[in-house]
Amino acid sequence: xxxxxxxxxxxxxxxxxxxxxxxxxxxxxxxxxxxxxxxxxxxxxxxxxxxxxxxxxxxxxxxxxxxxxxxxxxxxxxxxxxxxxxxxxxxxxxxxxxxxxxxxxxxxxxxxxxxxxxxxxxxxxxxxxxxxxxxxxxxxxxxxxxxxxxxxxxxxxxxxxxxxx
Amino acid sequence: xxxxxxxxxxxxxxxxxxxxxxxxxxxxxxxxxxxxxxxxxxxxxxxxxxxxxxxxxxxxxxxxxxxxxxxxxxxxxxxxxxxxxxxxxxxxxxxxxxxxxxxxxxxxxxxxxxxxxxxxxxxxxxxxxxxxxxxxxxxxxxxxxxxxxxxxxxxxxxxxxxxxxxxxxxxxxxxxxxxxxxxxxxxxxxxxxxxxxxxxxxxxxxxxxxxxxxxxxxxxxxxxxxxxxxxxxxxxxxxxxxxxxxxxxxxxxxxxxxxxxxxxxxxxxxxxxxxxxxxxxxxxxxxxxxxxxxxxxxxxxxxxxxxxxxxxxxxxxxxxxxxxxxxxxxxxxxxxxxxxxxxxxxxxxxxxxxxxxxxxxxxxxxxxxxxxxxxxxxxxxxxxxxxxxxxxxxxxxxxxxxxxxxxxxxxxxxxxxxxxxxxxxxxxxxxxxxxxxxxxxxxxxxxxxxxxxxxxxxxxxxxxxxxxxxxxxxxxxxxxxxxxxxxxxxxxxxxx
Numbered sequence: 001x002x003x004x005x006x007x008x009x010x011x012x013x014x015x016x017x018x019x020x021x022x023x024x025x026x027x028x029x030x031x032x033x034x035x036x037x038x039x040x041x042x043x044x045x046x047x048x049x050x051x052x053x054x055x056x057x058x059x060x061x062x063x064x065x066x067x068x069x070x071x072x073x074x075x076x077x078x079x080x081x082x083x084x085x086x087x088x089x090x091x092x093x094x095x096x097x098x099x100x101x102x103x104x105x106x107x108x109x110x111x112x113x114x115x116x117x118x119x120x121x122x123x124x125x126x127x128x129x130x131x132x133x134x135x136x137x138x139x140x141x142x143x144x145x146x147x148x149x150x151x152x153x154x155x156x157x158x159x160x161x162x163x164x165x
Numbered sequence: 166x167x168x169x170x171x172x173x174x175x176x177x178x179x180x181x182x183x184x185x186x187x188x189x190x191x192x193x194x195x196x197x198x199x200x201x202x203x204x205x206x207x208x209x210x211x212x213x214x215x216x217x218x219x220x221x222x223x224x225x226x227x228x229x230x231x232x233x234x235x236x237x238x239x240x241x242x243x244x245x246x247x248x249x250x251x252x253x254x255x256x257x258x259x260x261x262x263x264x265x266x267x268x269x270x271x272x273x274x275x276x277x278x279x280x281x282x283x284x285x286x287x288x289x290x291x292x293x294x295x296x297x298x299x300x301x302x303x304x305x306x307x308x309x310x311x312x313x314x315x316x317x318x319x320x321x322x323x324x325x326x327x328x329x330x331x332x333x334x335x336x337x338x339x340x341x342x343x344x345x346x347x348x349x350x351x352x353x354x355x356x357x358x359x360x361x362x363x364x365x366x367x368x369x370x371x372x373x374x375x376x377x378x379x380x381x382x383x384x385x386x387x388x389x390x391x392x393x394x395x396x397x398x399x400x401x402x403x404x405x406x407x408x409x410x411x412x413x414x415x416x417x418x419x420x421x422x423x424x425x426x427x428x429x430x431x432x433x434x435x436x437x438x439x440x441x442x443x444x445x446x447x448x449x450x451x452x453x454x455x456x457x458x459x460x461x462x463x464x465x466x467x468x469x470x471x472x473x474x475x476x477x478x479x480x481x482x483x484x485x486x487x488x489x490x491x492x493x494x495x496x497x498x499x500x501x502x503x504x505x506x507x508x509x510x511x512x513x514x515x516x517x518x519x520x521x522x523x524x525x526x527x528x529x530x531x532x533x534x535x536x537x538x539x540x541x542x543x544x545x546x547x548x549x550x551x552x553x554x555x556x557x558x559x560x561x562x563x564x565x566x567x568x569x570x571x572x573x574x575x576x577x578x579x580x581x582x583x584x585x586x587x588x589x590x591x592x593x594x595x596x597x598x599x600x601x602x603x604x605x606x607x608x609x610x611x612x613x614x615x616x617x618x619x620x621x622x623x624x625x626x627x628x629x630x631x632x633x634x635x636x637x638x639x640x641x642x643x644x645x646x647x648x649x650x651x652x653x654x655x656x657x658x659x660x661x
């Protein structure tokens with residue numbers, strides 16, 4: 001069934017030039033304002049970058065100690081709490097006799113994989129971590145050319161991130 | 166006057182009247198009345214002698230001046246017990262605070278977390294805060310100490326319940342472990358530092374209420390809260406111990422002893438505990454194999470079934486060797502294979518394969534606890550079906566040369582020496598065992614199938630599948646169904 005809706009257009013409406021001119025005025029007003037006036041909303045990315053809040057949740061990293069060893073103890077708490085199921089850890093053991101840490105840090109992650117494409121950046125992992133190991137940096141440039149690059153491994157995660165990026 | 170039977174004595178626990186047998190302790194009476202779990206305990210274990218050292222199970226007994234340990238106090242008629250009174254709760258809180266004074270806060274890396282008595286009881290009974298401001302006691306040398314190649318000790322976590330010491334004293338009677346020094350310096354050591362040597366070490370890790378003693382095979386493998394316990398049977402020997410198979414996503418990570426007072430009590434042996442690796446073995450054959458140009462290649466059921474049926478119908482003398490680790494149901498079912506055979510000799514034998522064990526008469530206990538010589542689970546079952554054993558050395562007699570041999574087994578029975586020109590394996594095999602075969606039909610392992618075994622004592626034990634089958638491996642029923650369909654279709658087509 002078709003519903004016929006009648007349009008009651010005035011002569012001025014049918015004569016489109018008026019509306020056209022009105023639209024042009026709005027455009028020009030915005031253009032001139034962003035060129036000379038105040039209240040510019042865009043920035044010249046990537047030359048200029050926006051400073052995000054300290055609480056912004058971006059690309060993951062794992063904090064390291066002074067000897068560049070990851071603080072993670074492979075306790076699986078982040079993997080347990082993760083609602084997106086994107087963290088996969090395999091735990092291993094450092095030999096206490098030969099490790100410079102002795103019995104400290106005897107449990108360690110053999111692999112620590114995060115599927116950044118699945119991650120929903122809720123920050124639960126950060127909150128669950130008893131060692132403050134896994135953290136979300138302020139880096140938001142996470143676009144990749146392939147899906148494989150978005151699979152973060154331990155080598156990528158222990159990269160140096162100063163002041164949360 | 167008729168003599169009245171003496172009324173059964175009763176005690177009152179938390180207002181409930183509970184009958185008991187003379188000699189029962191309060192703990193036992195509470196357990197019988199399904200009040201289990203209401204009395205917390207560390208040192209008490211039903212399979213071990215009572216020690217009464219941890220003071221966690223103390224309860225208030227009316228008219229007794231002090232709290233009594235429920236694990237060691239015998240019931241008397243008319244006794245009135247309170248397990249949840251304020252006095253009891255305050256005592257438990259005190260015990261927990263003392264235990265936690267020196268206990269490290271390393272639950273995140275401790276394997277016991279999730280099934281730890283100390284953790285659980287602290288949630289229920291413990292104080293929320295601690296008054297302990299001093300430095301915690303630590304053991305520099307025994308924080309990660311190998312008690313043997315199977316056990317690791319972390320003395321920092323120990324709460325001195327001495328379950329492990331009593332286990333080596335009373336169950337295995339090997340007396341390897343003992344407590345050295347007293348009080349603050351009390352330390353678990355092995356005699357002359359020789360480590361634990363018994364074949365039942367895994368149980369020590371099981372009964373340790375905290376993470377002080379861990380089993381190396383499971384150490385750091387999985388956090389326990391991911392695991393789902395499935396009841397099953399250990400098929401490592403003819404004892405048929407009840408176990409929990411802890412699995413996640415159809416992968417088994419460990420076996421734990423499951424209480425069955427008729428068979429294994431509370432314990433299982435170490436070789437049984439790690440026997441699940443046979444099924445998790447990456448070299449296990451889980452796809453049908455067929456020999457082409459002298460090479461075994463992985464194929465599918467659609468290819469394997471017709472060539473297997475063809476071999477069956479071409480052969481003049483066939484022998485079916487059933488391993489004594491198959492279930493009763495499988496043994497009965499696989500005998501119907503005979504109806505696929507045309508006018509050929511069809512011999513059926515069972516084969517054990519354990520050195521020195523031929524029939525169940527050769528089977529004997531090899532220690533005082535559990536282990537038995539027969540390394541398969543169902544020798545008695547094969548005999549109960551009236552099957553005859555394969556000759557002593559696993560070789561067919563010279564006069565009976567066969568054209569086709571089919572070896573059916575569940576992964577534990579031995580494979581006989583070459584019996585026929587063509588050989589097929591059916592069941593659970595690993596890669597290096599099958600090289601001489603002409604084909605393999607992958608079957609199910611104990612944890613993947615349901616059925617029943619008859620153990621050495623003659624107990625028939627039923628079990629259900631714990632995990633899903635791996636790869637294309639299939640049950641005997643399904644494989645037989647497929648073979649019959651193929652045979653019927655080829656008969657219809659007139660293929661010979």
